[in-house]
């Protein structure tokens with residue numbers, strides 16, 4: 002392979018050298034106005050183009066050098082003509098060149114000057130030239146020669162408004178000339194594949210592909226001819242070009258030329274000739290990549306529609322959508338072996354097209370999706386990763402267009418397509434949907450929409466097709482479920498009845514999620530429900546008490562069942578927190594039995610399910626905190642609950658934990674803003690009990706380490722004493738406070754005590770506080786004054 | 791050696807698809823503009839006579855395809871260019887960002903003898919669109935880029951309205967003319983190489 006390249010470089014270098022040498026003598030001849038020598042050397046120079054050893058790229062390099070030299074010759078011819086030399090004679094003269102290829106290059110060069118001189122009608126000269134070029138049947142040489150002709154005649158076509166315009170129908174002459182050159186070039190190009198040994202087919206195809214622009218250039222020239230109006234395009238240009246494309250039966254040519262037609266002619270023309278253009282598609286070879294061709298056509302037309310609103314009526318008038326839709330159907334039918342990817346790509350482009358051109362026609366979009374479903378049905382789930390990617394982009398298109406999932410939810414075929422995604426991709430798509438909702442803050446406020454939405458994103462809501470993928474990355478899973486949680490929080494409607502329906506719908510779906518998902522999805526549902534409760538709380542109870550109307554009681558009932566599902570996970574700590582949240586909400590609704598029920602549930606969990614000691618500590622503090630805030634309970638219920646709470650506290654595993662829980666329980670008996678809960682005696686009992694436990698803790702530490710433990714617990718209890726002292730609890734006397742302080746100081750001074758700077762500082766600042774309160778004066782100051790530190 | 795007076799100036803127009811290369815050329819050469827988009831395939835040129843300091847020159851203006859798939863034969867026609875025009879659309883950031891690629895690609899492929907000083911001209915086209923409201927590349931930004939690449943002359947144009955097109959091409963012609971790009975001097979083997987007419991070295995003179 003490397004040898005071939007090297008050889009080629011050598012051939013090119015030799016060609017260039019030969020060319021330069023002859024060019025040199027040609028220049029000399031030009032400088033001395035020696036026409037005969039100029040022709041001689043230029044012909045020799047052009048002989049270098051007779052090589053068959055170069056690939057198209059290299060040949061092009063050589064050709065360009067010859068091309069540049071010919072410009073000088075052309076200028077010389079012009080000067081000659083100006084000096085009175087007959088251009089007709091020149092035209093005759095160059096035909097004496099011995100070799101046909103140089104002869105034709107020279108002829109084209111003189112021909113261009115000939116036309117410019119206007120001594121003969123452009124059309125005659127052009128016709129002559131394009132006919133004569135038939136003399137070269139070697140594909141590469143012929144293609145370059147003809148592209149030379151195309152180039153030198155480029156600005157001399159008898160187009161309307163051109164200085165070479167003749168009397169009548171001259172645009173037609175220009176068109177005929179270009180069409181003829183195009184046809185001949187295409188034939189050369191197509192024939193090339195049949196030449197040479199079969200084993201070099203691949204190389205040949207590559208070379209043909211490199212040459213394609215020489216052929217396509219003609220179409221560009223046609224597109225630039227001003228006189229080619231819609232009518233002429235429709236009647237002459239398009240049919241003639243398509244005839245050539247269809248009849249050449251060559252895959253490469255057909256694919257490339259269709260692409261060219263679409264790109265070089267204006268959009269208006271395409272719209273007005275859609276039937277013809279699309280009609281050619283099923284006639285192409287079955288291997289032609291029509292999907293790309295059509296996709297590009299639709300992309301172009303979409304851009305056109307986007308670029309000017311004036312274009313829209315045109316699209317409607319020619320029924321562009323239904324024509325494209327039909328054409329795609331036919332192509333898919335004709336190309337039985339078209340892979341799914343191709344099908345989806347086509348429909349994606351059509352969808353993009355209709356979303357751009359007919360944003361108001363959701364039925365069109367749905368129709369496209371429906372056609373897709375039809376094509377996909379009967380097939381297993383998609384395995385082809387490119388195809389699934391394409392489906393994701395297909396499904397994302399409406400979201401991106403409307404920025405509103407609610408519109409996509411109206412597309413009945415949307416969920417059907419999602420069925421064909423494997424579960425991984427299904428999840429990706431579901432995530433895309435949720436992100437769209439988040440980004441656009443879409444309000445989804447009706448239960449049936451929520452139902453449809455959850456149907457769409459079910460890949461995230463439950464395990465599909467019964468398989469549990471344990472290879473799923475833990476972080477990814479969390480991320481997914483968190484996004485579902487955020488989504489649940491976003492569903493909202495002011496209307497209580499509708500909101501309740503939404504909650505029930507969400508609940509129905511998330512309960513299918515299994516133990517791994519529930520801990521993520523239950524909390525947002527619970528809080529949504531509680532939000533609804535609070536909303537109702539503000540309203541008066543419906544005096545007519547309609548049976549089916551939503552009441553806090555009804556919601557609490559549902560909540561109770563909802564939280565209960567966590568027991569299967571199990572997630573007792575989370576469930577306990579949620580029960581307590583519910584209890585607090587019930588409290589605010591003055592529903593004592595309901596609140597009591599929630600507490601009971603929390604207690605059962607605490608007793609039966611929470612066994613880890615750290616978890617117990619956290620739980621007991623939550624329980625105490627919540628219970629402290631409850632005001633709905635009557636004496637009896639409250640007693641039962643506080644009794645249990647203090648019981649739990651005293652039974653915690655570690656002494657310090659016990660001690661702290663017990664002194665916190667003191668708050669259950671003395672609540673600032675509740676007149677009936679001011680039981681000083683029981684407060685004192687709690688604190689004394691805490692002191693005893695602190696003592697025991699101290700002794701245990703002593704036994705274990707031979708020194709006393711920290712006095713921190715005592716200082717903490719002292720602070721509780723001070724709190725209740727200040728609040729006016731009669732049981733907390735000056736003497737009690739005083740003796741506690743003394744106790745602590747003695748402890749700290751004992752030889753066996755372990756130095757603990759934190760505890761020292763804590764005590765110091767507590768004492769400073771006492772000092773500070775004394776300074777304050779007034780009732781408080783007086784109170785504190787009696788404490789001697 | 792008799793020296794032929796240079797009268798042909800070769801100019802290459804590069805830039806992304808749709809920025810208006812063909813439209814600019816058509817406006818300049820034919821004084822015509824069309825709203826329709828017709829992609830260019832391959833490369834070809836139009837010529838225009840220009841008067842400059844009492845001399846007549848032929849500008850050979852090469853229009854190229856911005857779409858890569860329509861440039862299948864490569865860029866052999868860059869050879870011998872006297873000036874390179876880089877066009878972007880002031881309403882498209884991407885087309886501006888790509889100027890760098892176009893410039894570098896040109897320097898690699900055309901390999902001019904003095905790349906540092908090879909004349910480029912930058913055109914920011916379509917300034918008429920939407921009364922300038924959809925513009926995304928500011929003049930300042932464009933000028934800064936031009937300054938950073940060795941003070942490339944810059945014009946804001948509209949091929950549609952014919953704004954600055956004439957001026958831009960005047961400047962293009964002027965720069966093409968003063969470029970150091972001389973034609974390769976070729977001496978055939980059979981001729982004695984005198985000391986006075988050494989082939990010009992392509993590198994620096996030291």
Ligand SMILES: Nc1nc2c(ncn2[C@@H]2O[C@H](COP(=O)(O)OP(=O)(O)OP(=O)(O)O)[C@@H](O)[C@H]2O)c(=O)[nH]1
Nearest residue numbers: 808809810811812813825827830856916948949950
């Ligand atoms: N409003 C406006 N439109 C322009 C201007 N210049 C070009 N256009 C339009 O932009 C589109 C593309 O212009 P072309 O000149 O074909 O672009 P190009 O750079 O040659 O594109 P390729 O040949 O694909 O590389 C056409 O629809 C033109 O009508 C301009 O200055 N103003």
Ligand SMILES: [Mg+2]
Nearest residue numbers: 811812829830
């Ligand atoms: Mg163009």
